[in-house]
């Protein structure tokens with residue numbers, strides 16, 4: 001057998017098959033063809049030497065913004081996500097029913113990153129930084145969202161709604177009700193953005209159904225998941241126990257180390273870790289998904305667990321894991337033989353690193369995961385730089 005590429009001598013971590021071992025990974029025809037202890041060089045057209053590096057399934061980022069040129073906050077998918085390890089990303093609300101056709105044709109169909117989307121319940125999506133998409137509540141039209149989600153069913157994975165006071169105001173509960181109505185009609189989850197809503201989570205979380213997703217779960221803003229003694233509130237525990245997924249969605253304003261650490265101390269870990277990477281945080285404090293995952297490594301989670309939070313867990317949240325019964329063309333977050341060759345080759349760099357949260361609070365870390373090369377369907381993308389200059393204290 002001759003393979004197109006063999007990734008040699010790396011430490012393969014694939015939570016979808018409980019694998020953490022030195023392995024070679026062979027790729028042929030854009031798919032994973034073999035994972036074995038030794039695959040000879042002579043069997044490969046091309047070799048990627050991964051000695052001392054991690055080899056994982058391509059990362060799955062459940063919350064990004066990549067409707068570039070239209071959504072005010074968006075970044076370009078390929079350099080911002082794919083080249084930095086994330087082969088499948090979910091745009092969380094940049095597009096709504098008024099703009100999804102363009103997003104599909106001019107971004108999803110053009111870029112190498114696999115781009116899926118939560119459709120914003122607001123038809124305008126996130127067009128503007130100053131004018132919130134639900135300030136005029138007429139934008140929240142259930143019928144339009146359902147029609148658009150059905151037309152673009154191959155890419156739409158659910159409905160997004162942002163419930164912050166400056167976006168939804170007093171309409172937060174009604175906006176959530178409309179979103180759940182639309183999501184129920186297309187049999188997909190809602191993703192809600194929390195933090196500084198007019199109404200407390202006691203009015204919002206009880207409406208969520210199993211498999212619905214809360215993003216910005218560890219926000220430091222008012223109406224978060226902690227009470228004033230630093231314990232996780234009952235409605236959040238109840239929601240989690242009935243299958244609601246609590247996602248990180250770091251973003252520019254929505255991840256506080258203090259919240260995440262107190263929640264963790266109270267036994268409340270994230271269900272998935274996503275970056276919410278966008279124009280206002282890509283030069284810090286988010287940078288990329290690997291840096292967000294590295295923060296959880298710093299907070300004490302095991303490496304395998306951290307990799308799962310950025311691969312198998314988000315894949316399962318999307319119903320696209322290797323055990324989902326979906327065809328290989330839809331499956332993500334696995335290096336099983338037969339899957340699309342979506343692979344992240346990662347350096348786990350040891351040395352001092354300063355991690356910053358959305359409040360500007362810092363933690364001194366000693367390990368940082370950095371992208372080396374990513375493969376999407378067996379084709380390579382390399383980052384412009386591994387660590388952003390700001391992380392080394394340069395480039396201000």
Ligand SMILES: [Zn+2]
Pocket residue numbers: 063064065092251276
């Ligand atoms: Zn976002």
